[in-house]
Amino acid sequence: MSGIGKGIITASIGRLFKNRQYEVTAVKIDPYINIDAGTMNPTQHGEVFVLSDGTEVDLDLGNYERFLDINLTSAHNITTGKVYQAVIEKERKGNFLGETVQIIPHITNQIKEYIKEAAKKEIELGKTADICLIEIGGTVGDIESMPFLETIRQMHSELSPNDMAIVHVTLVPTDNMGEHKTKPSQHSVKTVRELGLQPDIIVCRSDWVIGTNTKKKISSFCDVPQHAIISAVTVSDIYHVPMEMEKEGLGNILCNLLNIKKRKPNTKWYRLVNKEYTDHITIAIMSKYGTEDVHISIKEALKHSARALSTKITIKWLDVENYDENELAKVDGILIPGGFGRRGIEGKLHAIQHARIHGKPFLGLCLGFQLAVIEFSRNVLNWNDATSEEIGPGTHVIALLPEQETVTTFGGTMRLGNCTISLKPETLVNRLYEKTTIVERHRHRYEVNPDYINKLEQAGLTFSGSCGNRMEVCELPNHPFFLATQFHPELTSRPTQPSPPFLGFANACKKHKPSHGNR
Numbered sequence: 352m353s354g355i356g357k358g359i360i361t362a363s364i365g366r367l368f369k370n371r372q373y374e375v376t377a378v379k380i381d382p383y384i385n386i387d388a389g390t391m392n393p394t395q396h397g398e399v400f401v402l403s404d405g406t407e408v409d410l411d412l413g414n415y416e417r418f419l420d421i422n423l424t425s426a427h428n429i430t431t432g433k434v435y436q437a438v439i440e441k442e443r444k445g446n447f448l449g450e451t452v453q454i455i456p457h458i459t460n461q462i463k464e465y466i467k468e469a470a471k472k473e474i475e476l477g478k479t480a481d482i483c484l485i486e487i488g489g490t491v492g493d494i495e496s497m498p499f500l501e502t503i504r505q506m507h508s509e510l511s512p513n514d515m516a517i518v519h520v521t522l523v524p525t526d527n528m529g530e531h532k533t534k535p536s537q538h539s540v541k542t543v544r545e546l547g548l549q550p551d552i553i554v555c556r557s558d559w560v561i562g563t564n565t566k567k568k569i570s571s572f573c574d575v576p577q578h579a580i581i582s583a584v585t586v587s588d589i590y591h592v593p594m595e596m597e598k599e600g601l602g603n604i605l606c607n608l609l610n611i612k613k614r615k616p617n618t619k620w621y622r623l624v625n626k627e628y629t630d631h632i633t634i635a636i637m638s639k640y641g642t643e644d645v646h647i648s649i650k651e652a653l654k655h656s657a658r659a660l661s662t663k664i665t666i667k668w669l670d671v672e673n674y675d676e677n678e679l680a681k682v683d684g685i686l687i688p689g690g691f692g693r694r695g696i697e698g699k700l701h702a703i704q705h706a707r708i709h710g711k712p713f714l715g716l717c718l719g720f721q722l723a724v725i726e727f728s729r730n731v732l733n734w735n736d737a738t739s740e741e742i743g744p745g746t747h748v749i750a751l752l753p754e755q756e757t758v759t760t761f762g763g764t765m766r767l768g769n770c771t772i773s774l775k776p777e778t779l780v781n782r783l784y785e786k787t788t789i790v791e792r793h794r795h796r797y798e799v800n801p802d803y804i805n806k807l808e809q810a811g812l813t814f815s816g817s818c819g820n821r822m823e824v825c826e827l828p829n830h831p832f833f834l835a836t837q838f839h840p841e842l843t844s845r846p847t848q849p850s851p852p853f854l855g856f857a858n859a860c861k862k863h864k865p866s867h868g869n870r
């Protein structure tokens with residue numbers, strides 16, 4: 352079922368193969384009818400992740416990219432909407448003339464075609480994957496996921512036995528006595544078997560280690576060998592999951608099932624995610640969404656920097672509409688994430704002002720960048736009605752550029768995906784990236800209004816990164832660390848390669864920590 356960590360298990364399985372020098376790619380199947388996650392409310396499904404090609408997808412693809420260190424594309428996210436759209440388009444073009452177009456074989460063939468296309472896609476120039484992971488979202492038995500499971504069944508019988516392994520993830524709850532209950536696993540396996548699929552491996556999610564007796568029971572009821580019943584315990588850090596899976600023997604079991612060389616796993620990942628902390632900082636994230644999943648990539652990017660700096664980062668989530676000024680004084684840095692709409696804007700502006708005046712490290716992302724420009728306009732240039740066109744009437748220092756206004760389809764004005772950005776030499780951002788050209792990802796509509804750029808710069812706000820006439824980075828040269836980006840650096844941060852703005856920000860928080868007496 353959703354929310355038990357299938358995405359992390361999938362990504363971790365990929366990591367086990369990567370650690371054995373296999374190239375891996377991954378496809379996420381979302382059985383909803385939306386074409387993509389772009390128009391979905393983040394409080395329901397969590398963050399909308401943006402791929403380099405601009406596709407807006409489920410946050411699981413972010414986990415795949417982070418765990419597998421690969422860049423995925425729209426081909427790697429299949430939704431019911433996409434499949435039906437493709438089949439209906441083909442039908443209208445006359446591709447199936449004379450036929451009755453049906454779920455089997457037309458929809459299932461389309462799903463197969465999409466899966467194969469994604470599996471064959473280059474993961475790097477000239478390099479394709481050895482193994483493709485396919486994660487089917489939702490719950491077994493749900494009406495939405497039926498065509499996808501049927502497709503897997505067909506593929507399984509079409510391929511040679513060692514070409515596909517089926518992993519079933521189930522929840523193993525405990526009762527009041529702390530005893531594991533195996534019924535939900537028995538029933539879900541029964542449901543998959545009714546659909547013609549037999550799991551090769553069962554991954555059991557639980558807060559407590561699954562003991563031998565429970566494994567034995569699940570094994571006998573579900574016809575899966577006991578060594579392939581895997582205990583997947585909740586851990587404090589998702590990056591530890593691959594290690595836990597390795598301890599359970601999952602890597603070698605999978606290699607046997609796929610009949611590929613076991614190869615000794617490389618331990619670099621484990622060393623990286625196990626690095627000890629020798630220091631500690633607290634960072635405030637100002638959010639209005641009330642759920643941490645909306646900002647999952649930011650949380651992960653902070654973790655990547657934390658490991659790199661051996662500094663534990665505690666996040667203090669502050670509700671933008673209801674926080675105490677004292678809380679800002681206590682934290683070591685303030686981060687304003689992206690967002691849409693007007694709610695909570697004043698609270699965010701106030702926090703930026705606090706950071707600017709008190710020399711507190713500040714990192715603004717997307718909306719956070721736009722608000723840094725608005726705060727500076729209002730409180731340094733005294734343009735008291737400075738605002739964004741998105742927020743309401745006033746002096747629009749942030750506005751829709753004329754070339755965007757002509758697009759009318761939903762989401763059409765949004766800038767999405769990769770953009771090449773030039774960085775001004777000898778600025779903070781240039782020192783952080785150690786480059787003058789970078790590629791980062793976008794997800795926004797509004798831009799700094801070109802009419803005000805000169806005045807803002809003359810008053811001391813440096814626009815240190817740009818993409819043509821669009822401003823991408825701003826900073827304050829006389830501040831310990833005041834940096835904001837129109838792009839989303841959190842989307843490209845990886846455990847193996849922490850994002851430079853995050854690393855710089857965390858480092859600055861560490862250096863400028865208020866003395867312990869103030870805490």
Ligand code: GLN
Pocket residue numbers: 688689690691692716717718719741794795796797798
């Ligand atoms: N709402 C702003 C815009 O559309 C910022 C978007 C964001 O923060 N992702 O430009």
